[in-house]
Amino acid sequence: MTRDDTDDAFADDDQLLVLPDALRHELKEPMGPIETDADRLLEGVDGPLIAVGDVVTYHLLQAGRRPDVALVDGRTKRTEVDAEIREAVTEGASIEVRNPPAELGVPVVRALRRALSTGDPTTILVDGEEDLVALPAIVAAPEGASVVYGQPDEGMVHVTVTDDHRAEMRDLLERFEGDTERFWELLEG
Template structure:
């Protein structure tokens, strides 16, 4: 995922006020990654769906703190997207939020099935290592692009 799917906010422009410009009142916020999830929770912007793996830049870390989230767990090896991960993501979208998916393995590529299956008013956020925060508004164009990338991986 070297090329961001959405808008890349440089690290120095990822304050709450910068991020809120991309959210509407009824946005369904989705975060992929521990640091991104933690940052949003600290801003008081609780993601409806959070996908984490307990790591940051391949280093173990404590998961972001959050009370009363529904927790699901999936196995998803690095550089893969398992069918279990995709079905768990789809299931999470039908549940009362916040929902947290804890990934045994790596969560990075799960941005793709999230973008394909996310509800209409979704905003997906994930970190671009050493660069900043990527913010993706889900549109038909983004869904098609994510699906094309998924198809290439099969």
């Protein structure tokens, strides 16, 4: 496993974007259809699969599909996942990064880009929080890819990436606080 950051503390220069309180309500609405059955969700997957969240990743693995990119943090709804889920989703984790809650930092954006560019399934273990990475994943994933993330107490949200979804996520990310110019440089390289 490689670490993308060298310091144990969250470095200020690693901070790119911070979720402003005014945008939090917009993220509560699902960005795609919600599915509770992983097998049924996978019937609609045609292309790369990016999973954001431990429980989502676990259900996809249980259904027999390893995501091409998985982002996990060992937590669900702010509590630790049980040992079975943690072991299943972190097995073979190849990148480890830090990313503070409600932020998108340099290490996680770099890890996402690297994971999307490799042909091998890649699991990114995030120390902190991975939830917001669904947004840049939708922007950076190829047309037709599936980004799946959890909607607490409802199920799995399945976003099939289109130009419209990318534009919507770009608009949302532009409204975050921080260095959007550097963020786009890192994400789009």
